[in-house]
Amino acid sequence: MDFAVLGYAITSMETETYRPARVILLGEDAGPELRRSTSLDSLVTPQSPPFFVWHTAEDPYVPAEHTYRLAAALAAGQVPHAVHVFAHGPHSLGLARNAGEAAIWTTLAKAWILEQA
Known part of the structure; x- marks a missing residue:
């Protein structure tokens, strides 16, 4: 199955x-x-693949507005999706190890990916 993270x-x-x-x-x-x-x-x-999207609200480079806009479009198109916006964290956390609350994004993504199969 196709999906996007x-x-x-x-x-x-x-x-x-x-x-x-x-x-x-x-x-x-x-x-x-x-x-x-x-x-x-x-x-x-409606034919778009499922999406898992994550962001941090503090990102100074790419505002979370981008994630919110995409989430609204996915909801309107009835496309399966999961969206997580963490309160803290800079841009470019990558896997976010030792990055507070945002560090859980990989665990959430793994569970979501397994649900897609």
């Missing part, structure tokens, strides 16, 4: 919350149509 994901090119990535990927003059057509949150359909 995303952490700190930039899911929208339509927001100004992480403009540097948009400029690098799409260019300074990317119009609204291009921005929307490359935003994961606008590409969700």
